[in-house]
């Protein structure tokens with residue numbers, strides 16, 4: 001699978017490229033950036049290491065590479081200032097983003113290409129990309145809360161002194177100030193986090209507050225996030241490349257899940273070669289669902305402001321559920337799935353979930369959602 005990174009000369013784009021190089025799974029990495037020399041330098045530096053890792057084609061290119069790309073990632077953008085909210089960034093970033101979308105459209109995307117939006121404010125820009133590119137909703141993904149979730153897990157693991165990969169916890173909703181910690185799903189080594197000795201609600205609050213402020217903390221210390229966001233991007237890109245159908249907290253168009261609609265926001269999302277193959281509505285605490293709904297209202301208000309101030313940004317995304325679901329379960333039909341290690345549990349831990357299809361209409365999706373992958 002060939003990946004192009006628009007903004008590939010920058011911190012996020014180059015870290016994503018390096019993470020994908022180390023992953024050795026995608027076959028090609030094309031870096032595109034208005035800063036041509038920086039872009040060439042990043043591509044050359046990556047190329048120098050190619051013989052040590054994997055047989056990937058690495059180039060600094062222009063938009064002529066887009067028609068060959070299976071996944072087009074957009075990381076170009078202006079960085080957040082330390083005291084600026086992600087949503088404040090929008091006024092500075094929308095114009096730039098629309099220009100990039102115009103270039104991508106002009107170059108011509110592959111029919112089944114996946115577009116991964118990373119630039120901030122990522123949920124709003126993902127929504128704009130859907131409207132502008134005219135792709136099925138399944139083919140446009142925003143990085144959403146993937147990075148916040150990774151940060152959350154790492155910070156929790158540090159606090160409870162457990163290996164980071166043994167902590168599972170989730171952040172959903174906006175990649176921004178209204179993000180929602182899903183404590184109801186927090187576990188360490190498969191055990192409920194809140195049962196660990198010494199665990200307290202004040203510790204939980206402090207960890208979430210630090211997670212929410214992590215972007216600003218990193219910006220203050222080193223100018224911007226790079227390594228962790230690169231790894232979060234890699235997880236999403238590999239889920240597409242390998243068609244692994246991992247359930248990831250990424251942003252996509254929602255049409256009713258948890259009572260939210262007509263925004264792009266992060267919910268548990270099945271990601272595979274077709275992009276967004278489904279969204280999993282699993283039972284959460286009532287206050288978590290209310291917070292998600294509030295977060296989607298914040299996003300909707302911002303989208304409305306953007307559309308008002310930028311007539312060029314108008315363009316309605318195709319409704320997510322207007323076509324047959326890529327997951328075989330009919331949209332909104334409750335099914336039982338097991339969300340446990342390896343997905344092979346005896347059902348005792350199964351939960352009631354709804355899988356919302358967001359398919360591209362090719363009907364080739366798998367019908368099962370299993371945990372632990």
Ligand SMILES: NC(=O)c1ccc[n+]([C@@H]2O[C@H](COP(=O)([O-])OP(=O)(O)OC[C@H]3O[C@@H](n4cnc5c(N)ncnc54)[C@H](O)[C@@H]3O)[C@@H](O)[C@H]2O)c1
Nearest residue numbers: 007009010011012033034035076077118119120122147224
């Ligand atoms: N979604 C997330 O979790 C997340 C995390 C971190 C950063 N970000 C966002 O990623 C974006 C990039 O951050 P960064 O730290 O890499 O910034 P950066 O300044 O290091 O890199 C941005 C790159 O974009 C390029 N660029 C600007 N306009 C362009 C255009 N029209 N076409 C092509 N390239 C263009 C610049 O030359 C630069 O190399 C920001 O919007 C930032 O807020 C998102």
